[in-house]
Amino acid sequence: MSKATDIKVKICGIRTPAALAAAAEGGAAFVGFVFHPASPRHLAVEEARTLAAEAPAGLAKVGLFVDPDDAALDAVLSRVPLDILQLHGAESPARVAEIKARTGLPAIKALGVATADDLARARDFAGVADMFLFDAKPAPDAAVPGGTGLAFDWTLLAGLRTRTPWFLAGGLTPQNVAEAIDRTGARMVDVSSGVERSRGLKDPALIHAFLKAARGARAPAENVHGQ
Numbered sequence: 001m002s003k004a005t006d007i008k009v010k011i012c013g014i015r016t017p018a019a020l021a022a023a024a025e026g027g028a029a030f031v032g033f034v035f036h037p038a039s040p041r042h043l044a045v046e047e048a049r050t051l052a053a054e055a056p057a058g059l060a061k062v063g064l065f066v067d068p069d070d071a072a073l074d075a076v077l078s079r080v081p082l083d084i085l086q087l088h089g090a091e092s093p094a095r096v097a098e099i100k101a102r103t104g105l106p107a108i109k110a111l112g113v114a115t116a117d118d119l120a121r122a123r124d125f126a127g128v129a130d131m132f133l134f135d136a137k138p139a140p141d142a143a144v145p146g147g148t149g150l151a152f153d154w155t156l157l158a159g160l161r162t163r164t165p166w167f168l169a170g171g172l173t174p175q176n177v178a179e180a181i182d183r184t185g186a187r188m189v190d191v192s193s194g195v196e197r198s199r200g201l202k203d204p205a206l207i208h209a210f211l212k213a214a215r216g217a218r219a220p221a222e223n224v225h226g227q
């Protein structure tokens, strides 16, 4: 069994200094800033710049984008010192590689999971994505492709074959995160809706509760299966 402190947590959709402070004080490893206008967590570039300046050293700042074009990436990165990009759209492996080369930043590739075939798509990104984030698959007509508070069938992760580090996301809460870690072997977890008091509004007390629950969970020592 791994130590509780081995679990890394990303609090996504940070929009206020209070939420940022709660994430930092509670021991989050990553915070996510959403750059997707359809999302209730969308940040304008200058809002993100102000928040990023308040993030303590060692707290990785992740920029979440959905199928960004180069202009969208440049507009943010010219003003906001991000550490990692999260690509949460239908980006191809070639586009992920292109974005990494252009920005010089590592990339988390988010994959929507509803079936074993969805999970198998991770193979296509081997050697390209630095990390994966497995989230519930959005409905084809969904207005926003994530941050819905919906979970997927965690038993699908038993079929995962990857050496790329991965996050479990989708519908996690302070109440279920320890069970999720225990059942999936996740070493990294990501949450948005589950630490909000209303859609898009983070609750510092829920952020603290989530971090405490995640860090108190016990994950298997290894979550890497096969090649």
Ligand SMILES: O=C(O)c1ccccc1N[C@@H]1O[C@H](COP(=O)(O)O)[C@@H](O)[C@H]1O
Pocket (backbone or CB within 6 Å): 012, 013, 032, 034, 036, 039, 040, 041, 064, 066, 088, 135, 144, 145, 146, 147, 148, 149, 150, 151, 169, 170, 171, 172, 190, 191, 192, 193, 194
């Ligand atoms: O958070 C959003 O608004 C969002 C918008 C577009 C794509 C992804 C988004 N969020 C990501 O989805 C996961 C899971 O969310 P939840 O915990 O189920 O609400 C979230 O952590 C973000 O990485």
